[in-house]
Amino acid sequence: MLRYIASRGLRALITIFLVLSFAFVILRLSGDPALLILSPDAPPEALEAFRKGWGLDAPLWRQYLGYFLNIAEGNFGQSMRDGRPAIDLVLERIPATLAITLPAFALKLLIGVPAGIFAALHRNSLIDRLVMSLSVAGYTIPSFVLGLVLVLVFAVNLGWLPSGGYTSPWHAVLPIVTLGLGGAAILARFTRSAMLEVLGQPYIRTASAKGLIWRRVVTSHALPNAAIPTVTIIGFMVGSLIAGAVVVESVFSWPGVGRLLVSAVANRDLAVVQAILLLVAACMVTSNLVVDALYGWIDPRLRSGRTVKAGG
Amino acid sequence: MSTLDFVGLQPGAATVRGFAPAVAKPIAAQGSGDALVRIAGLTVAFDDGKRHVPVLHGIDLEIRRGETIGIVGESGCGKSVTWLAALRLLGKRARIGGTVSLDGQPMHDFSDAAMARIRGKQIAMIFQDPASSLNPVHRIGRQLAESISLHRGLTGQAARAEALRLLDRVHIPNPGQRLSAYPHELSGGMNQRVMIAMALAGEPDLLVADEPTTALDATIQAQILDLLREIRQDSGMALALISHDLGVIADICDRVMVMYAGRVVEAADSRALFATPGHPYTQGLLAALPDLDAPHRRLEAIAGTVPEPGKLPGGCSFRLRCPHADADCAAEVPGLGHIDKAHQVACLKADSL
Numbered sequence A: 001m002l003r004y005i006a007s008r009g010l011r012a013l014i015t016i017f018l019v020l021s022f023a024f025v026i027l028r029l030s031g032d033p034a035l036l037i038l039s040p041d042a043p044p045e046a047l048e049a050f051r052k053g054w055g056l057d058a059p060l061w062r063q064y065l066g067y068f069l070n071i072a073e074g075n076f077g078q079s080m081r082d083g084r085p086a087i088d089l090v091l092e093r094i095p096a097t098l099a100i101t102l103p104a105f106a107l108k109l110l111i112g113v114p115a116g117i118f119a120a121l122h123r124n125s126l127i128d129r130l131v132m133s134l135s136v137a138g139y140t141i142p143s144f145v146l147g148l149v150l151v152l153v154f155a156v157n158l159g160w161l162p163s164g165g166y167t168s169p170w171h172a173v174l175p176i177v178t179l180g181l182g183g184a185a186i187l188a189r190f191t192r193s194a195m196l197e198v199l200g201q202p203y204i205r206t207a208s209a210k211g212l213i214w215r216r217v218v219t220s221h222a223l224p225n226a227a228i229p230t231v232t233i234i235g236f237m238v239g240s241l242i243a244g245a246v247v248v249e250s251v252f253s254w255p256g257v258g259r260l261l262v263s264a265v266a267n268r269d270l271a272v273v274q275a276i277l278l279l280v281a282a283c284m285v286t287s288n289l290v291v292d293a294l295y296g297w298i299d300p301r302l303r304s305g306r307t308v309k310a311g312g
Numbered sequence B: 001m002s003t004l005d006f007v008g009l010q011p012g013a014a015t016v017r018g019f020a021p022a023v024a025k026p027i028a029a030q031g032s033g034d035a036l037v038r039i040a041g042l043t044v045a046f047d048d049g050k051r052h053v054p055v056l057h058g059i060d061l062e063i064r065r066g067e068t069i070g071i072v073g074e075s076g077c078g079k080s081v082t083w084l085a086a087l088r089l090l091g092k093r094a095r096i097g098g099t100v101s102l103d104g105q106p107m108h109d110f111s112d113a114a115m116a117r118i119r120g121k122q123i124a125m126i127f128q129d130p131a132s133s134l135n136p137v138h139r140i141g142r143q144l145a146e147s148i149s150l151h152r153g154l155t156g157q158a159a160r161a162e163a164l165r166l167l168d169r170v171h172i173p174n175p176g177q178r179l180s181a182y183p184h185e186l187s188g189g190m191n192q193r194v195m196i197a198m199a200l201a202g203e204p205d206l207l208v209a210d211e212p213t214t215a216l217d218a219t220i221q222a223q224i225l226d227l228l229r230e231i232r233q234d235s236g237m238a239l240a241l242i243s244h245d246l247g248v249i250a251d252i253c254d255r256v257m258v259m260y261a262g263r264v265v266e267a268a269d270s271r272a273l274f275a276t277p278g279h280p281y282t283q284g285l286l287a288a289l290p291d292l293d294a295p296h297r298r299l300e301a302i303a304g305t306v307p308e309p310g311k312l313p314g315g316c317s318f319r320l321r322c323p324h325a326d327a328d329c330a331a332e333v334p335g336l337g338h339i340d341k342a343h344q345v346a347c348l349k350a351d352s353l
């Protein structure tokens, strides 16, 4: 078991390392920060000084090595725009992001899971078809389109809610709803198919045959089993609490990590982009590890060293 | 499906010890008042979204208290569906007709809650694949205790004591340890014993065992059948044993019903059925059984394949595979008729064969 945890931990670190390396190379090959941050018409000496100041004149491999050595010391670099530590810039945006992603996450769970369960239990009914159509819609409509539609209806036409900004709690409503509905659609589909899969299993028939009323069959024998695959997707959603709102934050001018990422990429503010990616990768990897641990907890078949005994 | 499958040549068939039934009782008279379960004209069709595919075309059968009946037939002939329909376990896509009565009470009048009270308490059922018939995420003890509290109202330590007693009853060694095991930690045979223990928790009047040994290997099959026989003798409950395997049926059952393509084609006292099979299909099944006295005899399998539900030929469903069929057989579906007091056959040629 200890070896298992160690190997999973190592794999997680390697994943993060690969993400960072990839981002490092791509960012450095895709544009010169000096030109973007100063301006293409800046005097050549100024550009040269800028590159020298940020170490951009060194060979790529030295920059790369230096970058990881710094990380090892807890130094994530400075923003090229204002010289502040990149990690501070990122951390101060997190509360704003969580202010919309956490309520949206709750919305996804509260709508998506019950809707999926209900649809599965009433398979092929009118309500099932309605839930599934809405879900397909939520699945396929990109979040910026949904966001814009909501803005048109609730901000422009009805004038009930502000269309963008962050000066009052009301400003958070449309971003939360946009994020929440999209995720609820995904979760509803997922939960429904997990439930349908479980409801077709022989042990459900056994549970009915032993005399349990249907409600108890569902609560004691279908829901716990359907939770196993559903936990994966929920874990994925937890992992994207920090980074999952890039589009929505941009649409609604919400000052979170996502918008910081967009502007940092546009400006080639390398240290900031990399600090965000590090954070995102760390969240994803951690939530993956947690999902794995949860799996073992809900599914006893995975607990005993992943062996399945067969035979007479 | 392979021919071997249908003539009952799973490994277990080798354990057959001749065809004399263990106990020969008189056949239950049609319409006698003391039937525990009576199924009359049971039909089932599945709605596949476009049309109804009929799979049962009117099953009649009767089980008296304490009796053991065997139900044989090739895969897909409707053995499981018969009992799942009787217990209302088929789900919404099934269209069910006919009557099923328990102690003379027609069950289609029963509410869902009343049906739930019958399941496990009066009629229990165990299934073919014990490993997937138990819930993988719950411990054996919990699944047993669920039945015990449901049917006997016991909880806590009392339920645990009863669970231990039941596991001991089905000869599971170390019952205390097994209670905290998960199904995947037990073998198929052990899981089937757990299923039987769960069925016994309700002290049912009838246990329907739907191919309880098909998924197990030969020695385990014999042990499970011995266990069923022993329990039946001790408890006096009736047993409906579904099997592909005539040998298994011959071993334990008082009476046998042979099903073909959603109909009963022969029903008889076991001894009579094995001595003088009346239906050409039964004759074919028997001819295909291995004979322990002459193990090298060539097996005569029935030619042809079972027609799919919804694509039955007109008239007798078996006529296309039947060596005795003629034009009359295409004209109408033969009904079950007595060729003897304890012996019914659904074949126009039954008298001349």
Ligand SMILES: Nc1ncnc2c1ncn2[C@@H]1O[C@H](COP(=O)(O)OP(=O)(O)OP(=O)(O)O)[C@@H](O)[C@H]1O
Pocket (backbone or CB within 6 Å): B046, B055, B073, B074, B075, B076, B077, B078, B079, B080, B081, B082, B093, B211, B244, B309
């Ligand atoms: N839920 C269902 N939906 C549609 N068709 C079904 C369903 N259950 C059974 N059938 C069909 O009904 C017919 C009878 O099935 P049944 O399971 O009773 O056969 P069986 O005699 O028990 O066979 P086996 O020996 O393989 O268990 C088969 O043709 C099967 O395909």
Ligand SMILES: [Mg+2]
Pocket (backbone or CB within 6 Å): B079, B080, B081, B210, B211
């Ligand atoms: Mg079956």
